[in-house]
Amino acid sequence: MDKQRLPLPEMRDDKHRHKQFNGHLDSNRFRPPKYKTRFTAFNNNNLNRSQSSGSCSAANNSQVAHAISFRSDSECPDAGISSASTNVTNNATTTSMFCNESHFEQCFERLAKLGEGSFGEVFQVRDRADSRQYAVKISKQLFRGEQYRSERLEEVRRYEEFSGQENCIRFIRAWEQYDRLFMQMELCRESLEQYLYRCRQIPEERIWHILLDLLRGLKSLHDRNLIHLDIKLDNVLIDDDDICKLADFGLVIDVDKANNHQATEGDSRYMAPEILQGQFSKAADIFSLGIAMLELACYMDLPSNGPLWHELRQGKLPEEFIKTISVELQQVIKMMMSPDPQLRPTADQLLAHPKLQRMRKEEKSMVTLKLLSKCFRRTRRSVWLKMCNLKEAAYRYLIYILEILHLYKPLEASQPTELGHNAAASTAPPSSPSTSTLGVPRVEFQLVGSTPIGNRDCYVSDFLSAIDNLDLSQQSTPSACGRENLVNSTPLNHNHHISSRLRR
Ligand SMILES: Nc1ncnc2c1ncn2[C@@H]1O[C@H](COP(=O)(O)OP(=O)(O)OP(=O)(O)O)[C@@H](O)[C@H]1O
Numbered sequence: 001m002d003k004q005r006l007p008l009p010e011m012r013d014d015k016h017r018h019k020q021f022n023g024h025l026d027s028n029r030f031r032p033p034k035y036k037t038r039f040t041a042f043n044n045n046n047l048n049r050s051q052s053s054g055s056c057s058a059a060n061n062s063q064v065a066h067a068i069s070f071r072s073d074s075e076c077p078d079a080g081i082s083s084a085s086t087n088v089t090n091n092a093t094t095t096s097m098f099c100n101e102s103h104f105e106q107c108f109e110r111l112a113k114l115g116e117g118s119f120g121e122v123f124q125v126r127d128r129a130d131s132r133q134y135a136v137k138i139s140k141q142l143f144r145g146e147q148y149r150s151e152r153l154e155e156v157r158r159y160e161e162f163s164g165q166e167n168c169i170r171f172i173r174a175w176e177q178y179d180r181l182f183m184q185m186e187l188c189r190e191s192l193e194q195y196l197y198r199c200r201q202i203p204e205e206r207i208w209h210i211l212l213d214l215l216r217g218l219k220s221l222h223d224r225n226l227i228h229l230d231i232k233l234d235n236v237l238i239d240d241d242d243i244c245k246l247a248d249f250g251l252v253i254d255v256d257k258a259n260n261h262q263a264t265e266g267d268s269r270y271m272a273p274e275i276l277q278g279q280f281s282k283a284a285d286i287f288s289l290g291i292a293m294l295e296l297a298c299y300m301d302l303p304s305n306g307p308l309w310h311e312l313r314q315g316k317l318p319e320e321f322i323k324t325i326s327v328e329l330q331q332v333i334k335m336m337m338s339p340d341p342q343l344r345p346t347a348d349q350l351l352a353h354p355k356l357q358r359m360r361k362e363e364k365s366m367v368t369l370k371l372l373s374k375c376f377r378r379t380r381r382s383v384w385l386k387m388c389n390l391k392e393a394a395y396r397y398l399i400y401i402l403e404i405l406h407l408y409k410p411l412e413a414s415q416p417t418e419l420g421h422n423a424a425a426s427t428a429p430p431s432s433p434s435t436s437t438l439g440v441p442r443v444e445f446q447l448v449g450s451t452p453i454g455n456r457d458c459y460v461s462d463f464l465s466a467i468d469n470l471d472l473s474q475q476s477t478p479s480a481c482g483r484e485n486l487v488n489s490t491p492l493n494h495n496h497h498i499s500s501r502l503r504r
């Protein structure tokens with residue numbers, strides 16, 4: 001009889017290792033479950049929504065979309081951006097009871113899923129009102145009660161507060177429907193986690209730039225006495241201009257008002273050690289940013305618990321990883337990850353670091369250049385169209401010069417009259433294209449290639465009447481199709497037409 005085998009104990013890693021992605025980016029695989037602690041009483045005195053009373057789970061109430069805003073009406077950015085949005089903002093009620101579509105479906109076309117966290121799913125959408133693309137975060141769980149709902153709405157307050165701040169994500173608007181929260185915000189290219197997955201080896205200069213961006217974002221929070229408590233690669237977004245922005249303000253708390261009852265721990269991989277003792281301070285954010293920089297610079301897999309977790313919080317940084325970066329960056333990361341929160345530098349002190357100061361100076365001098373290049377990119381198309389008009393002007397100018405030089409004489413209706421040959425000329429049959437029936441010497445030019453009628457040979461006189469008919473913007477590249485159009489609209493190849501024009 002076979003002995004029944006006991007299950008083998010799970011082997012724990014005793015060494016730090018590089019990050020591993022199993023084919024695709026699944027950041028949730030590494031994310032430990034969040035354990036929410038106690039809830040705070042929510043003060044909704046400032047809440048700008050028409051219907052704040054009543055249970056959120058009341059069937060009729062939850063089917064109606066309510067705008068959520070803590071701003072005064074005058075500050076509200078979407079007052080009147082679209083009819084649907086205005087409904088939500090001003091009336092705070094878009095009744096979906098009469099049609100099956102939710103407010104989200106009415107206003108947006110869903111394009112792709114961008115990501116998912118413990119609280120919400122984020123979608124890339126196109127706003128039907130302005131055709132622009134945005135990100136909309138939809139809370140995953142239904143509002144289980146007023147407390148839970150209040151907590152989710154608190155995130156809206158923070159997003160609104162930081163929207164437009166340096167290196168913080170831009171928030172557009174929020175609403176609730178079917179016991180879920182919807183938040184519309186600017187669309188970013190990717191998260192820092194996705195960026196690391198894509199690049200793996202990030203140049204050190206870029207790491208410094210990311211650090212500078214994030215310290216600026218953190219400074220805007222810390223200057224208001226707020227702490228983020230969930231700083232990690234997944235919660236940093238990169239926009240199209242490669243600027244890193246802080247996002248996910250779901251756990252932000254006010255240092256002055258906060259006590260242990262109000263705070264919720266963030267991702268344990270980035271958590272400062274003193275959080276375990278219930279100490280929440282700005283220094284906790286500095287630690288999280290420091291360990292995130294270690295992960296980014298050394299492509300290191302951060303432990304979520306166990307002895308390696310404790311080692312990192314005792315100032316023991318793995319030599320084989322840390323030696324791959326410059327001493328200057330090592331020092332900054334070590335300071336930020338100091339076990340004693342009092343010894344960690346503040347965001348202001350870090351921004352005063354000589355390396356970061358140098359970069360800020362360089363940035364300032366580059367600002368004008370960047371603005372110019374941005375301006376250039378945006379106007380390139382319109383400039384090109386203008387150039388087509390310039391071409392037309394150049395042709396007219398050429399004709400004018402030729403006229404002055406008497407190399408070309410326009411044949412006007414008055415000319416034959418002056419010569420007393422008007423009637424005869426108008427009835428005379430066309431002769432050879434190179435000989436004028438009126439005795440005016442005909443000068444022929446061959447304009448090849450660069451003319452608005454492409455590669456065809458033509459006479460300069462043809463331009464006089466033909467040029468107005470040409471849509472020059474369409475003619476930048478001569479093509480078979482373009483030529484076909486030209487032949488149809490200006491039949492220049494036919495001697496008959498040339499001669500008849502001459503006769504006029
Ligand atoms: N504005 C945006 N543009 C592009 N992608 C975004 C945007 N907002 C969020 N994402 C993507 O969606 C993911 C989840 O978003 P977010 O962090 O806000 O959700 P969460 O549920 O609060 O997460 P967490 O578990 O960190 O609390 C992000 O990591 C990012 O990849």
Ligand SMILES: [Mg+2]
Nearest residue numbers: 117234235248
């Ligand atoms: Mg997140």
